[in-house]
Amino acid sequence: MIKLREKYIVRVLVLVLLALIVGCSNDPYRPGEAAEHTFFSSFATPPTKLDPSSAYYVHEGKIIDQIYEPLFTYHYLKRPYEVIPNTAESIPIPVYFDKSGKVLTEKDPAPAKVARVEYTVQLKKGIMYQNHPCFALDADGKPQYVNVTLKEIKKYDYPSEFEFQGTRELKAKDYALQVRRLADPRLSSPVFSIISQYISGLAELNKEYIEMLAAERKRRQDAAGAAYNQEHDEKANPIRLDYFAPKFEGFEVTGDYEIKFVLKRKYPQIIYWMCMHFFAPVPQEAVDFYQQPAMNEKQFSLNRCPVGSGPYFLETFKANEVIVLTRNPNYHDDFYPVEGAAGDVEAGLLIDAGKKIPFIDKQIYHLEKESIPNWNKFLQGYIDSSGIANDVFDQAVQISAGDGALLSPEMQEQGIRLITDTDPTLWYTGFNMLDDVIGGYSTERCKLRQAISMVMDYNEYLDIFLNGRGVLAQGPLPPGIFGYRDGIKGVNPFVDEWNAKRSRHERQSIEKAKALMVEAGYPDGRDKDGRPLTLDYDHSAGMDPSFRTRFDWTRGRLDLIGVKLNDKGTDLSRFRQKRKQGNWQISSGGWLADYPDPENFMFLFYGPNGKVEAGGPNMVNYSSQKYDQLFKQMESMANGDERQNLIDEMMLIVQEDAPAIWQFYPVSYALCHKWYKNVKPHAMSYNVRKYQRVDAALRVKSQEKWNKPVYWPFVLLAGLLLLSLLPVVMKQRLK
Template structure:
């Protein structure tokens, strides 16, 4: 006798799919539910998952279970939020939710110089100065300093000069900085002491560290007061032989003795065991002087008015020797126990979790005190509610959670669901968020306004550009003849790559095509005909117009590549374009860029890497053409013009001149301009420098972006400032309102699921009967 096969739900479903076309029915049903928004925040494949659930049980059991489960689903689904990416325990807490795309490489203030890194370092470290949160134009105010630095000038003999002395007569400038007392570092094991006031964790062995997985595993922590020596120690670290500060070359030209100090440390480092602690306290630096516990002086060469802006940056923030020694112990670096991974500061926040591939967490520094919300600002700030917290102690937010979002669509959807408190606006979502009024102004759409979302806009003091590596034999040249030809090639490409078109297609017009390195709002930028780049543009009927492709093709032929074919080799010209890793969203941008070069019959090969690898290639000069950008550190043209100053080359000098451009005349003018006060004479020199750059075309000048950002109603005290990054301490969150809105926007409507289940059961009953008849007929036939 043949054993009757076990009758399972799989059999019924298989038969139903074959005979009753359940598969297309389920698909159409799920599409209808999603289209009607009957099932919100539920995966579109929910019904397929449900079918998989059926496969595991007998039909009779399922029918029984569904009949019991369906009322529970409907009732519970009416109140619960199913898609919350955060723990329920965080509900109602004073937490700011933010996102980042690129993992930071450096959090050590002596090395960090990227916008994705300063997002964190600016909340942790406190330089002497900062920008006023509300005042415009930008105004410098003390941060750890008790007052603005006192600046005095001296001649070659050290004799003090009048405050208004001309730069030509000034041999030295002396900045005297006094810091506030009562500032303390965050709790950290580097400061932990035993009962005899000996540092607990400064004589660790590899075995001691072996069991430690994260900094919080150290049982004890401590703190101490900030003193002037900590600022001096950090300035000395600019010359540390094992570190690569991007501003060392520039600062060595100014701070007395810094270049010689680097040589001293380099010689000393050779005599020490590898990776051992190099105690900078033992080696004096001529240009920095300690006056007392709260006062120090920095002595620089000549008159450099822009130096005071550098005192707002983390390069000049305090670093305690205890932290440097603690992280220098054997076995620390192998576990990422470094200042690059675990910064130690006096700021309002401290880094408590560092998982840069997923999440980074800042929490309130319990030792932070002494800063208050400003009690004055601009006239409109009172009307906009930006002075409601005047005089209150900072910070207002207890915790900031940064989640890594590589793709723009999930980031945008989570913002709309209330899981991010603010968002930039991608090209795909621009029309959903912004509408252009009849006057050409941007405004929030009615849909966004109904959700209480606000729009903030500002012109960024930034330049995004495509750089040519001037050390490359093709785009840079080596001999004078090759350099002249390469210049023509770069000029031709400058005409062909149409950034006006780029902004229209990919940025919804949020930006202006750059005519040079200096953005609007910075001295040296000119409007109208006086500001156009004559290499790439011409003035026609009162408007700027890009030159024609025919003119670009003529330049290309003069460069030795008529029709994109090398006159020397007879082969097509192939150029290589290095970019940071691109998502599928950006593939169309790369296709567009290839088309721009194809106008000249040039083949463009895109080479994509992650940001850290990209930085390494730029530092070593292994790129040919690359994309990059620069956000101003301070509101002065020198901050952009130094990016093309020869001694600032990336290769050999580790500076910020990523193109490795080096023009003797430009260098001479830069050295003359940088020490001058603002005025007409300085602008004339800047204009001459920009003209040289336009002729040499070491960059495709790219564009200056317009920044659009969205903020939820519960995100308060927001006033954009692209020059200051330490502004989170001023922000305020209303977690109760946020929870309320999240509940409104994300509570699922589940009754359609119940209807779908009932329909499925109704369909399965005849399938069950038909299947059993078929099986009985088969058994009888086989007997």
């Protein structure tokens, strides 16, 4: 009996094992998912803020920009980037007023004349929000989910699972609410400090909200006494701020479909800001819905569960596992662009011209923290597109002298496409202009900085550290931004030269750098007393394993002109302090475009933006009267010849003064499978998935072809193991 049972157990175990082995597959998705019109991708960093007021990073924007709809957006295909209406009927024309309140009749008045600017925007009618429980109404027409208890909603993991859902039309007041929310100190909007300089009354509104919150907290603290804990108190009972209580003229609702926003001064870049999710509509119903204690307890909030009118809605948000975006069934009519930039027709980007979008029904993003597993999944066909990590660059791309970057034959065989684009991003190494040794504006100091810039060959750096993925920078303005000049016209004459043969900018020779060092008073890198010029490199990158090799490269380059470099690494806290106090010599920085306007880069060297003086983005504390003057003229000017001339002039000033070593503009490389179509890199907008499509049948076919399981090694291994044990078992038995 016992023997029979043992036999039975063994047989079951063997069968289970066999079933497990035979049923094995490396497909990470549920059966049938790949055959649907689904886009598969991954995310390395879990998004933490999906509230349009506070979401700031790219990985957060990639999610919420597909859910929320700002008034304006960017054309998908046209380059240079062009702003087009999104939920607005048209791009508004600003009305300028002078100090006396009179309308200025000039089309583009000088900034000094303008005391107030008004924009009036008409909204498109009939735009509906996604289905969401915050809009659900009961039989009496009242909100379904008011004063809900935790028990009532315990079974739901996400608002999309709630039994009752509803929708309503997008109205102007939703935009007004969101702009007011930007002033809510609890949301810590990262753009508040900059936009409050322009939007009339926003800074004052923030102060009023601070006072309202402080009064409520004081009341609660008095009631609770010494046991009061703000954090725990507001977790259990969030403060409901009446956003519309204070007056605010900066963003007024003048009708159900009409908004008027008012600026304190001329600032045409406001239209770019209005393309961002910070200015997307938020319905009052959603704010009220999420402010209920039970929702708070369940961690349902705008930070995790957005409510929008965009092409997709968030169906599942498990920030540490999977994010699923599903096509919004209420999405308004939207169509693929019918015109694009040069080369788009040839690239097949206009095949879908005029067709209704979105094409993709679902987007599934799985958490993939490490680059190697992510890359392997891409090669297996389970991820539709991928970047290229440094470790696998050689496996994917071959750089040839004549043709540039080409995909490896294996990649080509798989039908993978390589898409490259120069990012509107600047990397630079700044010189602290307040420093006694390396700063200052005398001819000698300028020549010293030019010499150092000249010897820092970032073409070499790109080859060594970034597989050539970048373009040598010539100044603050990257390609793709108005004012940037390519080729020989764009060369920095003080440091670089144009190599026509290789069609690229290159640093001038080491001999020229040495000659400049002599003119700067440092022949062979030594001062008049014969002491070597020694500079300090400040950073907080000590934990970065690649820093040491990059630092050694920098030190080696400077050694060529006799300049010594000290590593002044410190922790982030001390490093920031040093920057604030101007207590540093050399340090690296970068700037990613907020919007495609030269002002967004040229202000990095505008005097009043100095880090020490005003805590601004001018990290190097550069201050040139002439540059500042030209900047004031250029910043609010319309693009055209006049603006280009001003930019050219400013570039020359900043290139000659050399407050920074212009490192490079990075080039992004992306790989796409053959079934993933209509892909064009867009550096300004993340709401691009709606234009793209996947050929699901081709994907399934390829995945099956590339992922046939292999079993024989296990049979072999088991056999070998048994064989190896056989002699000793037999010997023991004989014993």
